[in-house]
Amino acid sequence: MLEKIERLLCEINDTSSKLILLVGSGRSGKTRMLCQLASKLGTERLNVGLELGRKMAVLPKNKRGFSAGELLREIAGKERTGDPLLLDNLELLFEPDLQISPLESIRRLAHSKRVVAVWPGELRGDRLVYADISHPEHRDYSRDGVVVLEI
Template identity: 35%
Template sequence: MTFNVWPATVAEESVLGDFLKLIADAGSVRGRSVLLVGQSSWTRTTLLTRASGRLGLSVLPLGVEFSRRAALLTRRQRPLQAATLLQGIVDEAFSGSSIAVIDRLEVLFDRSLRLDALDAIKRLAHGRTVVAAWPGQYGNGRLRYAPAGHPEHCDHAAAGCLIHHLS
């Protein structure tokens, strides 16, 4: 389903309602990460924006802020400080909130950072519910990013995450 900017259709409102319920349910789950997967980047961003608006929150476009701050570090410092930098950005953006809504995660797959993107998201979810748009695919209980053989390829079991799959 592709979302229109305005007005929302009955089907779009139903999808949004289901997504908001999953976010609410995540508050009682250990790990508390909700991943929005599937469709186009635009569709995921639109749904995140609508959901965050209903929750009274903003969406953090992670790639922009992370890249801006990482550029201040040397190439050698980036992998050593990537996880701390990520945590600081999210803590600053969502200070006092029990939910963080994050989009544009692609930067986390940059091999030079030596981060495991899914693990990084799960670590962020230790202190609050993290709602994020997964930029890859989901199927058979697995989250994937980039095709096999690509330097940024990853393939993880989705255990410990609540998945909202847009088909």
């Protein structure tokens, strides 16, 4: 599986969206796979919830949604230029108070840099789904323009 991700990273280098989502059920090994990839590439896995949470904690609640995308780009910009960005723990992006689109936020990062992200939801047919429809954090996206790798 690790070799498949590396191959996909090479293949997406010349596409407009350089995003690979690792999708699987809880405890399927997505984070472990991302850690192995980070080790093999000599880079680090970025814990989005931790890093973004630290930066947003100092902001008033009403400014967090407006700043979330910019802060995410700032965090991502600290990574070495040629290395792919390895994103994990994206759940904070789904916080309803932020009023952002988590997938679009990640896609924006993937226009200029290769991104491998652990999708915290599941794949249902051709849809990327996060949380049940009755949950306030529920999101449902088309997988168009995204390379999805099921773990």
